Amino acid sequence: xxxxxxxxxxxxxxxxxxxxxxxxxxxxxxxxxxxxxxxxxxxxxxxxxxxxxxxxxxxxxxxxxxxxxxxxxxxxxxxxxxxxxxxxxxxxxxxxxxxxxxxxxxxxxxxxxxxxxxxxxxxxxxxxxxxxxxxxxxxxxxxxxxxxxxxxxxxxxxxxxxxxxxxxxxxxxxxxxxxxxxxxxxxxxxxxxxxxxxxxxxxxxxxxxxxxxxxxxxxxxxxxxxxxxxxxxxxxxxxxxxxxxxxxxxxxxxxxxxxxxxxxxxxxxxxxxxxxxxxxxxxxxxxxxxxxxxxxxxxxxxxxxxxxxxxxxxxxxxxxxxxxxxxxxxxxxxxxxxxxxxxxxxxxxxxxxxxxxxxxxxxxxxxxxxxxxxxxxxxxxxxxxxxxxxxxxxxxxxxxxxxxxxxxxxxxxxxxxxxx
Numbered sequence: 001x002x003x004x005x006x007x008x009x010x011x012x013x014x015x016x017x018x019x020x021x022x023x024x025x026x027x028x029x030x031x032x033x034x035x036x037x038x039x040x041x042x043x044x045x046x047x048x049x050x051x052x053x054x055x056x057x058x059x060x061x062x063x064x065x066x067x068x069x070x071x072x073x074x075x076x077x078x079x080x081x082x083x084x085x086x087x088x089x090x091x092x093x094x095x096x097x098x099x100x101x102x103x104x105x106x107x108x109x110x111x112x113x114x115x116x117x118x119x120x121x122x123x124x125x126x127x128x129x130x131x132x133x134x135x136x137x138x139x140x141x142x143x144x145x146x147x148x149x150x151x152x153x154x155x156x157x158x159x160x161x162x163x164x165x166x167x168x169x170x171x172x173x174x175x176x177x178x179x180x181x182x183x184x185x186x187x188x189x190x191x192x193x194x195x196x197x198x199x200x201x202x203x204x205x206x207x208x209x210x211x212x213x214x215x216x217x218x219x220x221x222x223x224x225x226x227x228x229x230x231x232x233x234x235x236x237x238x239x240x241x242x243x244x245x246x247x248x249x250x251x252x253x254x255x256x257x258x259x260x261x262x263x264x265x266x267x268x269x270x271x272x273x274x275x276x277x278x279x280x281x282x283x284x285x286x287x288x289x290x291x292x293x294x295x296x297x298x299x300x301x302x303x304x305x306x307x308x309x310x311x312x313x314x315x316x317x318x319x320x321x322x323x324x325x326x327x328x329x330x331x332x333x334x335x336x337x338x339x340x341x342x343x344x345x346x347x348x349x350x351x352x353x354x355x356x357x358x359x360x361x362x363x364x365x366x367x368x369x370x371x372x373x374x375x376x377x378x379x380x381x382x383x384x385x386x387x388x389x390x391x392x393x394x395x396x397x398x399x400x401x402x403x404x405x406x407x408x409x410x411x412x413x414x415x416x417x418x419x420x
Contacts, residue, residue: 019165021144051103060364068112075108076173118351131289131344227361243373244404250374277336284340307338309401316395
């Protein structure tokens with residue numbers, strides 16, 4: 001049943017990610033055309049991450065109250081307003097607000113499908129299904145820039161990418177509204193006992209987060225903030241470990257281009273190295289799901305964190321070496337492997353520890369925490385690089401990666417015991 005509905009399940013996120021991926025590289029150009037300098041253009045682009053961070057909790061509330069299908073339709077409609085703002089923005093304020101709205105709606109699409117997978121996909125292949133969901137976003141970020149380049153070559157106008165995004169959104173809303181409703185066609189399984197948090201027992205969070213047996217699932221719907229308090233035990237432990245993974249992932253996107261510039265490489269070489277790293281990342285997205293379903297969540301999380309943590313630490317000592325460009329390319333590939341192996345981990349762990357009968361409020365909190373890790377990492381890299389050096393900032397991200405690996409070793413077996 002799930003595979004028959006795969007186009008309806010994955011199609012909306014593919015279309016949204018393709019449109020978003022085509023527009024993101026050109027956001028600084030749109031800002032510069034309206035008079036922004038480089039720091040201001042970076043601030044405009046960062047509104048996308050801020051919007052996504054702010055959108056998770058409202059999206060969790062909306063999905064819990066009105067369902068995934070209606071929430072995604074509303075999200076697509078609001079995103080169209082953001083696209084219109086991108087195309088017609090008369091000043092930087094409107095442009096920034098439009099970018100924020102698009103980021104907000106990206107959270108809506110991500111959380112809606114995450115919630116659906118949590119309640120409808122059997123645990124036996126949950127990780128593979130969620131790795132495919134993560135792969136749809138990777139596909140958009142990987143293919144989108146090439147689509148943008150083709151549109152620029154044909155039309156010679158950056159706004160062609162904006163209209164392409166608009167067409168993708170129209171197709172997305174039509175697919176959501178006119179296609180089969182996966183929520184109605186796929187029955188949700190009964191709440192599982194895969195983890196203490198998944199059993200919906202408030203005692204897990206009210207004491208120390210220790211597993212409590214004998215809990216009875218409840219169908220009571222609670223608010224987002226009450227859910228955060230109820231599950232504060234798992235969020236403050238496993239959630240922070242997940243946030244460290246998100247931080248290391250985000251730092252990779254910032255550190256690699258800066259490192260290439262710092263060692264004197266030209267833009268074409270830097271783009272080639274970063275592109276190869278991204279291709280490796282994309283090629284491995286499904287392997288992570290296979291590993292998690294067959295051997296357990298830790299067998300994917302731990303190698304990914306160790307590879308990225310050790311890769312950042314090793315890269316940090318190569319800046320002044322004679323073959324610095326070779327080391328840069330090699331460790332960029334290592335980081336790509338680590339990031340590829342981590343595909344779907346955050347989605348899967350969130351689904352594993354969410355209350356299965358009403359996961360959306362919890363997932364809103366979970367995604368807010370992990371997105372916060374991704375949002376803070378570039379700021380941390382920038383601050384450490386400005387105060388000390390890029391090498392020290394890179395090494396710091398390596399330390400965060402290894403500490404996060406230790407946290408996964410500690411908390412994954414406790415909150416996500418291996419499914420029988």
